[in-house]
Amino acid sequence: MSPDGVGQGGGQGVGASLLRKEDARFLHGRGRYVGDIRPAGLLEVAFLRSPVAHARLLGVGKPADAEARVFTMADLAGVGGIRAASALPGFRVSEQSVLASGKLRYVGEAIAACVASSRAAAEDLAAACSLDYEELPVVSDMLTARAPGAPLIHEHWPDNAFLETQRDEDLSDLDGIAAAKVTRQLRTARQCMVPMEGRGVLAEWDPRLEQLVVTSSTQQPHIIRSGLSEVLGLDEGSIRVIAPDLGGGFGYKGILLPEEIACAWLAMRLERPVRWIEDRLEHLTANANCREHHYVVTAWADRNGRLLGAEVDATVDSGAYSSYPFSACLEAAQIGSIFPGPYTLPRFRFRTVSACTNKPPILPYRGVARTGVCYALETTMDALARQLGISPARIREVNLVPPDAMPYRNLVGKVFDSGDYPEALRRAVAHFDLDRIAARQAAGECVGFGLAVFCEQGAHGTSVYHGWGIPFVPGYEQAMARFTPDGVLEIRTGLQNHGQGMETTFAQVAHEVLGVPAARVRVVHGDTALTPYSTGTWGSRAAVMGGGAVAEACRLLGERALAIGASLLQAEPGGVEISGGAVRRRDGGAEVTLEEVARTWYRRPQNLPRGVDPGGLEVTGGYRPDPDTGTHSYACHAVVARVDTETGEVVLEDYVIVEDAGQMLNPMIVDGQVLGGLAQGVGTALYEEMPFDASGQPLAGTLADYLVPGAAELPATRIDHMETPSPWTRFGQKGIGESGAIGPPAAIVNAVNDALHRFGAEVMDLPASPARVIEALEKARAR
């Protein structure tokens, strides 16, 4: 299924399933993560964290013998608060104190930094601190957050909402004309992203360079530098941010951390290296921060299943503060613009609320709002189909954007670049013997078939983000390319590679353009001192933006090399070309390798032609697709699920993904992204849930309570690729990094509900845990 080595570049270029260059260090335990770095004189930090969800903080008692090693906000002179505003009208700005000051707003909020020579000793200090606080009523649920009389989390706000957005359209006539109308109320659970490595930061002051060096497990080193500069009052030139190897990100490391700021300040104050490494308890209980949505969806269709309109009222539990840089409203406000999904929805109204609650601030997790939206929309599509008595495939087929309408602008202005959505659906369904599933159902087996079709916008840039007005707006992506004197091609990118395989795929892009063997290409990333500015790795943008930028930098470098090579070949510049890692005469005569060109520039300058570009063999190239509204990859997920009606357990028997990432840079890596996303999507669908009690306490403190899917929980999976190039990107590639995590909850719950249909039962809330399945069955039985 994965076409191996189909690139123009002879097995190493774009389209080749080149094995990963970065694997060797990880396979030998030589990956270098922030927790592996141990400079001399290292001090470790443990944070005293809030034990309650909402309180007035009256005082922190420092241990008598250790007052100089415990720091509260009162000590952090000159440090500002974290402000992540959005320019969307009506957005209310929260100011997050780096260490809590005045009020405590969620369990786990950092209150004091405790410094010692070991983490254990730092934890002893935190345990020895005393806290004086006055508890306040807690807002533990997003739906009651705005109820009259609800306690105010930010007291100067009129109510507990960061933002409300809406689109009005009168749908009152649809009841009269629709053949089917369904309304569903659905919820997705609050989740933890659970990268295997948590967050972590090591801060040092470099007196020689007069520079704060912050090594952080971050997806966005350049953005963190800007954020640190704003909060610490240092110019950006005096801050260097290094992102070493990261043990996973998924969005969790796309944030300016209070802990980062505190460690940076401590390193300057104490003139010692200072680090904080998040442990799993902190990850689970202090930072459960994604995915919690609530929907009320109504949809109308005619008798053929054609959608006549839809209405959605969506609330996202955004937690207590607005996170930097993505803000508290990205998730909810996005719902309005992506709810129409891959369909030609003719009429639509929505209202979204970013609710403020006494929970950790929300962050965009792989798929961002799309996972919840796909779940709400696609389960509604199935409900419509059931009411109309048509198949789930049929109702989708009549509503999907047809290929001849591409590029297609939908009613809220999203522009889909290319693709054949109905074909993805047809291919996915063709993998299954639906008659056999029906026969099993008729024989009394509790088994069902589920579908989800969706598209994923990726690499959207300035034209999309300027409207959000959040702390950064992505613009042109840059890459640097240079030859070393021995002819190694160095690529420098401000993106951060943490599993996506960029050290390989960017080498493939460079090979595609210059023909340099991938083994002779080195990709440098993750360091503001070594790389051009970038907003970093997020939003499924690296393959499109980084791929385009690397190609452009290599093209420019090639022009420089071409001029030198032509001179060495005693040819006119127009008479030579680059291919296969060499400058060749077009007339088929002599060639000179790029290594020889590099050697000439650096070590034999006497052989350079007159008028050679003195900039040499080092260039920066910039890139932005035009238009930059983003690529739309798309996929159809299809699954057969079996339900044990006695235990509520759901078993996934078979799973098929048909997806279109445009031209794949490396099909093996695309598969890896899709399968990894699938595993997280299965977690969202069936396992992962951080419950909070009414007092705002998180209830799953270990991975024995917060269940992350393992090898035994993942179904046998087939991936079928379509490859419709995007007309707007350098190679036709599309962002696909998040796609796998979007479809599974919808497809799986549709299969579960298909299985439960004969009992009259339906699961509404995620995850579809055994307890929820049994509850649904008992509810149906009681009716």
Next chain:
Amino acid sequence: MTRLPIHLTVNGEAAEVLAEPRTHLADLLRGELLLTGTHLGCEHGVCGACTVELDDAPARSCITHAGACDGARIRTIEGFAGDAVMEALRGAFTAEHALQCGYCTPGMLITARDIVLRLPDADEVRVREELSGNLCRCTGYRGIVRAVLRVLEARRALKG
């Protein structure tokens, strides 16, 4: 605080370290012996990132008391040079794209090696069950499962 003298053989070499009695084996390996290939993922025994070989069998170094290992033989991911099974697994992990961020990989490899040696007849279902104590958040496991099966099958083919 009194420090505890601990004698170990680590990756074939004798090591003597003084550690606080509360130290767990993973912190001893990482902090005192600078063997940072052993990773901490949960520190409560569920995720498997810290799995090392302890007296010839895989063990969780994060919930194993360092002092209790006095006199033990330990092998970490840094200690498998020349081990044929480990080399085969490493090759298979790359060939099957069984790693992305690499954080779970050392523990995954040590568990995988134990599966290959202890359960030479394991099929896919058994491999998945045996891998259930090692969490990976990146790959979706397919590459890992295929890599382990690839090595198992190669060894079975060799035996004929």
Next chain:
Amino acid sequence: MKPAPFTYSRPADWPAAVALLGGGARPMAGGQSIGPMLNLRMAQPEGVIDLRHLPDARGVTVSGGRCRIAAGTTHAAIEDGAVPGRLGAILAGVARRIAYRPVRNRGTVGGSLAHADPAADWVAVLPAFPGDAVAVGPAGERRIPLASFVTGLLSSALRPDELLRAIELPVLPEGTRWGHWKFCRKPGEFSKATACVLAVPGEAPRAVLAALDEPPMLIPDATALIAAPEEEASRIVAALPGLDPWRAALARTALRRAVRMAGEDA
């Protein structure tokens, strides 16, 4: 997530180990239950007494129709066949599904039982056997029937000055039928409901219902359950207080399926 400070001692013999009890020190065998609790600071003992290196800490001996499993015998040893015969086969099947192999390599049957987590496998399964826990204290050994060993959440019939030394089980004849069913959402996860049925030829069948956040419940004569598992399971579970609908469903299912498995066990 680092433990609070504690002292570590490694006694040379059992009387020395017993003498170290009291004063806030906790025994540790494989450390796979206490290890996480120490890291999470859910347990903050003054000291830890390492039992792993005691003489006869592990091993299996059979004599006079009884099988004595030293408390420090690992789950992995049992999984790999340390216990002979029919009994060994039954126990190996239980052991294989405890946590994960790296945990089983260190974790011990005695440590797990003495830890007395109602969801733990040995806690749930051992009362099915007419056997004893062998405790050792200042006055020597005493036997505690397995059916009454675990008394509550993390509490057992061991006295504060006693250690668990061994478990003694009857050797089982071929022809003994066994059914064991537990519900875990993932392999290695703690059970949410466990049932087992032991039918020794010529004896009344025994059954246990466990892992319901309470000490295991022994049904000393499970004849009625085996005869009518649907009705009896419902009756038994209906009498249990405080179960939510899902756990009640699991409990009924556990009993029925354990009965069925025992019936199919040749």
